[in-house]
Amino acid sequence: MEVLGAVASGVTLAALFKYSFEAFDIIQLYQSQDVDFKRLQLQYKLEKGRLYNWGVEMGLADDSKPNLLNEWHSKELVAETLRQIIALFSDAQVIRKKYGCDDAISSAAPSLPGPETLHGITRAFDHFRIQSSNSDESMSRLKKTKWVIRDRKKFLILVSDIQSLVDSLEKITNDLSTIARLxxxxxxxxxxIKNGDILLGIASVWKESHPRVASAASTKADSISMSSGKYEFISQWQNSVDSEASRDSLIADVEDLSITELKHSVVSSHEKLETLEKSLNSTSDSMTSLQRKMKILRDRKEAQKYAGIFMFVISASALLQFFQRT
Known part of the structure; x- marks a missing residue:
């Protein structure tokens, strides 16, 4: 079990957090009808859940979130606290004598399967890639040793020690959590906010104190500026480039633009193509409607023509009959 000393040294905060969280799994909980004992096992699982929630908030349990401790002045205190959590499980003699646990192999106590939520929390660490191969090997050896609770009163000491350390982690990083939520x-x-000037003001004022908020404001302001036509000069550049310009002059004009200007130029061209496409579709619809109307008129004209011929035949027949009678 002394291998945990190697695990706890020379690794990142995220790795320390992962190891401290997984260290809980060396204690196997088992079925019991004793209400107090069941409550004690629940408290043990609750402390594990608290540690995980703290890790999520600090950005240690999910590498898609910003790590709030990277630039923090007291991050070494956090690292030392995590090492202390790992150290609680690092000595077989301490686990056996101080915390009242027995080697699971020699114990006949039926283990208690953990709830599905804790299985899901454990699977959340699958994406971690820790670079130290020695640490991985040490942790692998650690996981081979499992313990079960033999003495409830002694095990309460372990739960109390864990609770104290998790409390310390939450208290020392409380300001970080509050600022992150804010x-x-x-x-x-x-x-x-839809006003670009207000957004630029926020970005300027909070550039030092709240850089993430300032960055969000600046990005939103750029987006509004682009959509409101503040990059009209790009469109003017497009119009100024003669379609018959030589290849060399066109390349020179393009090279004069920055990456941002080129992006806006592409967006503007795309919008113009969409407008042209809509115009062509509208013209096509108009042509189709006109063709329909012309067909109706032709049909009416043909009908009138044949109606006139029919009326002429009837009239001629009537006159012929009249003359024959007279």
Missing amino acids: EECLRRRVNE
Whole structure:
């Protein structure tokens, strides 16, 4: 079990958090009818859940979220606290004598399957890739050893020690959590602002104190500026380029543009193509309608023509009959 000392050194905060969370699994819980004992096992699982929730909020359990501890001045305190959690499980003698556990292999106690939610939490770490092969090997050896609870009163000491360390993690990073939630709320409100000047003002004021909010405001302002026509000079450049210009002059004009200007130029061209396509579709619809109307007129004209011939034949026949009688 001393291998945990190697695991706890020379790894990232995310890796330390992963190892401390997985260390909980070396204790196998088992079926019991004792209400107090069941409550104790529940408290153990709750502390594991609290540690996971803390890791999610700090960005350690999900690498798609920003790590709030990367640039934090007290991150070494967090690392040391995580090492202490790992150390609780690092000594077989301590686990056996201080925390009242027995080797699971020699114990006949039926293990208690963990709830599906905790299985899901454990699977959430599958995407982690820790670079230290020695640490992986050490953790692999650690997982081969399992313990079951023998003495409830002694095991309560382990739960209390874990609770104290998790409390410390939450307290020391409380300000970070509060600021992160505040910034997330501000980012959502920033996305609702439609005035580009206000957004640029927010980006300028909060550039140092809240860089993530400032970045969101600046990005939104750029988006509004593009859509409101503040890049009209790009369209003017497009119109100024003669369609018969030489290849060399066209390349020179393109090279004069920045990447951002080229992007807006492409967007503008795409919008013009869409407008032209809509215009052509509208013209096509008009032509179809006109053809239908002309067909109706032709049909009417033909009908009138044949009606006139029919009336002429009837009239001629009537006159012929009249003259024959007279």
